[in-house]
Amino acid sequence: MIVVSVEFEPPKYLAVAAGVKDRIRHGEFGRGEQLPSESALVREYGAGRTTVVRALQILRAEGWIDREHGRGSFVKAVPRNPETRRGIGETEFVQPEDTAGAEFVSAETREAPSPVCLALGVPEGTPLLLRRKFVHDDGAPKAVVSLWFPVEVAEETQLAHSRLLRVSVRQHLSSERAIRTDRVVERLAARFATAEQAQALKLDDGSPVLHAFAVLYDTSDRGVVVAEVVVSPLAEPVFEYTDLS
Structure with a gap:
């Protein structure tokens, strides 16, 4: 859970x-x-x-x-039962990668930003595996998704392959590496888009966007993947609500 x-x-x-x-x-x-x-x-x-x-x-x-x-x-x-909502970043851990509107961009090893390294408990400058995809809604850009993995976590998995997974990242880590995940910590902020993000989302430079930063932890409290999701202000609502009553 x-x-x-x-x-x-x-x-x-x-x-x-x-x-x-x-x-x-x-x-x-x-x-x-x-x-x-x-x-x-x-x-x-x-x-x-x-x-x-x-x-x-x-x-x-x-x-x-x-x-x-x-x-x-x-x-x-x-929204009913807002305490049960699924966060933007958490959604990227628990839903299949190849959901409708998803477009694979790249899978490559590169140096991660300092907050990502800190969240995953690795020294700054450590090469990490980065998976990126775009999400479209009725053909319009909705979000840019970046998933960061320690290289040792991604070894012997399909995470470095150039295609979307048919299962969730959480399921893939469980089946391929027997990694049991325990919790997600997520932060949400509004900020101005970078030039690269604005181009991907077809926004004017400096447009405000939502930025989700989520960390998935295993049962030993080790961060195993970071999700950074940048959402267009023109997108439909991105939170999901579950009625448990």
Whole structure:
């Protein structure tokens, strides 16, 4: 069983998003009703416009609101049992790689960024196996997915092959390497796209995107794979909710 711990840093935009969620939960804004304008939210929360835009982006990605160009933001629904949601990064560990809309990009060994090395417990500059894919939704770019593996974890598996797996990464590690996974720790942030990410997602340079950073741990508490998922702000909501009632 995977136990998910989602750790957030406390930037202002998350506080704004949480405040709007509470107002929706308590009925201040009903389904289909329009939220206050960005300018009004700036005044109400004492935040900058960029902060408010990021908060609304989070709410849209989580399925709380729809945003209509030129009209504003409207309440879509109150997600049921939000504590059971599957994170963006966790999804890349537990669903088959070859899901609809997935496009294989590359599998290669390269030096990883410092946060990835730290999460996997390897020295900075250590070569790691990087698998990359693009995800499309109705032909439109939705996300760029990067999976990082220690080379010793990827040995004697199909992870270095240039094709999408028909099973999940978690299943593949279990069947090929007998690795038992235990939990996922995931962080979600809004940031500006790099030039490479903007090109892949067909966005303007510097466009805001959602960035998920998730680590899958085995039963000995060793990080065995890191998922970095960059999601277009134009994509449909990326969180999944499961009704367990």
